[in-house]
Amino acid sequence: MTRVAAILAAGKGTRMRSEEPKVLHPVGGRPMLWWVLEAARAAKCDRILVVVGHGADRVRAALDAPDVTWVEQREQLGTGHALAQVEHELEGEGQILVLSGDVPLVRASTLAELGEAAGADWGSMAIADLPEPGTLGRVFARADGSLDRIVEASDATADQLETHTVNAGIYCLPFPEVFEFLSRLSTENAQGELYLTDALGAAAAAGRSLALVELADPGEAIGINDRADQARVHRRLLDRKIGDLQRAGVSVVDPARTQVEPSVEIGADTTLHPDVDLNGATRIGSNCTLRQGAWIRDSVLADGVTIEPYSVLDGCQVGPGCTVGPFARLRPGTVLGEGSKVGNFVEVKKSTLGPGVKAGHLTYLGDATVGEGANIGAGTITCNYDGVDKHRTEIGARAFIGSDTMLVAPVKVGEGAVTGAGSTVTQDVPSGALAVERSRQRNVEGWASRRKRKKDPKGG
Ligand code: UD1
Numbered sequence: 001m002t003r004v005a006a007i008l009a010a011g012k013g014t015r016m017r018s019e020e021p022k023v024l025h026p027v028g029g030r031p032m033l034w035w036v037l038e039a040a041r042a043a044k045c046d047r048i049l050v051v052v053g054h055g056a057d058r059v060r061a062a063l064d065a066p067d068v069t070w071v072e073q074r075e076q077l078g079t080g081h082a083l084a085q086v087e088h089e090l091e092g093e094g095q096i097l098v099l100s101g102d103v104p105l106v107r108a109s110t111l112a113e114l115g116e117a118a119g120a121d122w123g124s125m126a127i128a129d130l131p132e133p134g135t136l137g138r139v140f141a142r143a144d145g146s147l148d149r150i151v152e153a154s155d156a157t158a159d160q161l162e163t164h165t166v167n168a169g170i171y172c173l174p175f176p177e178v179f180e181f182l183s184r185l186s187t188e189n190a191q192g193e194l195y196l197t198d199a200l201g202a203a204a205a206a207g208r209s210l211a212l213v214e215l216a217d218p219g220e221a222i223g224i225n226d227r228a229d230q231a232r233v234h235r236r237l238l239d240r241k242i243g244d245l246q247r248a249g250v251s252v253v254d255p256a257r258t259q260v261e262p263s264v265e266i267g268a269d270t271t272l273h274p275d276v277d278l279n280g281a282t283r284i285g286s287n288c289t290l291r292q293g294a295w296i297r298d299s300v301l302a303d304g305v306t307i308e309p310y311s312v313l314d315g316c317q318v319g320p321g322c323t324v325g326p327f328a329r330l331r332p333g334t335v336l337g338e339g340s341k342v343g344n345f346v347e348v349k350k351s352t353l354g355p356g357v358k359a360g361h362l363t364y365l366g367d368a369t370v371g372e373g374a375n376i377g378a379g380t381i382t383c384n385y386d387g388v389d390k391h392r393t394e395i396g397a398r399a400f401i402g403s404d405t406m407l408v409a410p411v412k413v414g415e416g417a418v419t420g421a422g423s424t425v426t427q428d429v430p431s432g433a434l435a436v437e438r439s440r441q442r443n444v445e446g447w448a449s450r451r452k453r454k455k456d457p458k459g460g
């Protein structure tokens with residue numbers, strides 16, 4: 001049998017109070033619609049149709065999904081009208097899995113269950129028991145347990161609002177028959193809209209049986225209508241991820257204070273301390289320790305890495321056993337070799353540090369290559385930018401860069417070479433050489449006490 005997914009995503013989402021189309025607002029690091037699409041993909045439908053309207057071009061561009069057929073709903077007249085738009089895309093008969101672009105916690109397993117239940121009945125829909133049902137539609141069943149009708153919160157009586165059984169906005173319905181019920185909808189309700197929910201009530205009244213499938217995790221039914229809902233759903237996506245990580249052997253010291261985007265991978269026996277924030281295409285090995293406030297995006301950390309507190313890593317690769325921070329900033333293009341150490345207030349950009357390199361304090365390394373075992377003294381700076389172009393600095397293996405060395409690029413320091421503290425190095429340094437660039441020190445004997453007497457002639 002043909003099974004298609006139709007995702008309703010054309011609404012304006014007025015209560016978000018945003019210029020951005022609602023379904024593009026992010027949860028778990030992705031637009032909310034992305035999550036719904038992923039669920040539809042996992043449900044292995046023959047086709048995926050997405051109904052767009054408000055900000056349609058932006059939505060299409062942001063999702064960039066070649067497997068989707070985009071259907072336009074020019075005027076947003078309600079969910080029933082939205083679903084009616086896909087009719088001309090369909091031929092023959094089959095099932096439509098209807099999803100809402102603003103209900104992103106939906107699981108693929110729920111869609112499979114709905115498909116099965118609809119197979120045995122006319123159709124099916126997901127319901128949930130929520131302690132705070134809020135503005136969700138209330139669901140009423142017939143004596144045989146199938147759907148009687150759905151009453152929108154804005155149309156409900158005080159009595160009806162007492163019901164905590166809500167419509168999750170996820171359905172499996174037979175086509176083409178459902179379009180007959182949709183074509184007979186009217187806008188006689190509080191919102192003046194064509195409600196998809198009324199079409200289902202009409203189908204039930206005409207003797208069709210809709211199975212009510214109760215969600216095992218009622219949280220799946222949370223739809224995003226405003227920013228508070230968005231934050232709630234975001235937190236749930238993170239909690240799901242943290243649960244998965246914990247089951248896979250990752251220690252999360254304080255889950256409520258930890259952010260791990262669902263795209264991130266982490267190995268066993270790694271520990272995440274509070275306020276760790278992991279984003280994008282980040283992969284972290286086993287036996288790593290990420291201390292308080294580590295912020296990491298699109299980076300790969302090998303096994304046994306320690307990130308000390310309040311370090312920021314973006315687009316870098318960190319080799320096995322490295323230590324980074326506290327207060328380090330690794331910018332895109334940073335590669336740290338095995339066992340290297342980048343310490344306090346060190347910034348690294350587009351640079352490769354070989355194994356065992358140490359850059360412990362107050363340093364900037366940009367556009368540099370640093371050979372194995374080199375030691376970068378406190379306050380060293382690669383002067384990589386001349387105001388027009390960026391230039392490279394090369395530091396050989398086991399070189400010793402004295403504290404406060406300015407390396408004016410392009411410049412090369414040879415293997416095992418040494419630079420004297422406080423030197424401004426503008427010429428290449430041969431291997432094994434010492435480069436010193438600073439004026440000789442002069443000591444003026446008794447100068448300090450003479451100055452004192454000058455200022456205070458009577459004083460001792
Ligand atoms: C809808 C249901 C409600 C259910 C809730 C679940 C109706 C009438 N009500 O209410 O019973 O509890 O979802 O979250 O269906 N949309 C369009 N075109 C439109 C209108 C809406 O594509 O003309 C899309 C929206 O972008 C959204 C989805 O349909 O993704 C749901 O619409 P929304 O207005 O948020 O409905 P709710 O009031 O939440």
Ligand code: CA
Pocket residue numbers: 100102223224225
């Ligand atoms: Ca909604």
